[in-house]
Amino acid sequence: MRIGELAKRAGTTTRTLRYYESRGLLTVARDAHGHRTFGEDDLRVLRQIRTLRENGFELEETRPFVECLRAGHPAGDSCPDSLEVYRRKLAELDACMAELRSVRDEVAGRLARAEVEAAAGSPHGPEPRCELSPPGPSPDTPQGRQGAEGP
Amino acid sequence: MRIGELAKRAGTTTRTLRYYESRGLLTVARDAHGHRTFGEDDLRVLRQIRTLRENGFELEETRPFVECLRAGHPAGDSCPDSLEVYRRKLAELDACMAELRSVRDEVAGRLARAEVEAAAGSPHGPEPRCELSPPGPSPDTPQGRQGAEGP
């Protein structure tokens, strides 16, 4: 199997595969023409990586799973290092959710107070300029899974 | 007040202030030497920006608050545009938390299953020996089992 077919089968692109190779996540053999050749095991590795990436794992965090598979284990998470990544990720997710909750409460509080002020000041205060623009082309791209973090 | 003092008072750096100016968030006067000069109102604007940034607002999202302050309002969130940003942010936070929760459950499930497998296999001592195809033209890889793949 060559890189185009593998990319299609894994639902990704050739650019991505070459990038993974450059990161050392894929070890690639070449044929007589210098073309990369892959086997079914590479597809498994790739699927493992994609699954993790879709769950918000960074590329580097997939390395233990890849090495676990390459060591001949039936699944990428059959090894202690992979489990450790799972646990770290869980803790990370919990921390992130806690922070998001606190920020959410903070923002909700500010909004509530500001709305009260606005209601109190509205009859006499500054006139509301423009109401919010109608729900036009605002493509809400759900990309951020752990985005609202600082340093 | 010059840029160094303002940066210190706002707990940030001169680079940051110049960056904000380049984004049009700070309108800056110059003295005879070409040095930027700031007043207390600039400090207020800056504090508003920093507070929002610390709560995960993007720089561009702080613009309505800045303009609100510059329009002479007592607080940055005294204007409808600012409130709308608050509301959008709340929705965004809620969506993000929901996604994090689902990912968290997914990962927790995988960890639990993998730990069960590990506990079952550990007493017997799993021997991973078979390796995947190393660099070389042999795409034929006899592999006995397949691991559990998620949805």
Add this chain to the structure above:
DNA sequence: TGTTGCGTTGACGTCAGCGTCAACCCATAG
């Protein structure tokens, strides 16, 4: 007179994970 310390502008570096050319090679089909 030098040194320190503040200011200025401009430009490149950083982090992740690729997308998007460009310029080329190679094989097969019409």
Add this chain to the structure above:
DNA sequence: CTATGGGTTGACGCTGACGTCAACGCAACA
């Protein structure tokens, strides 16, 4: 012969919010 459709490498772009120089000007202090 050429068009098409693979493959190869290399290099730049993109997103955000700055950090980190470089090379300079200007003022005060000893």
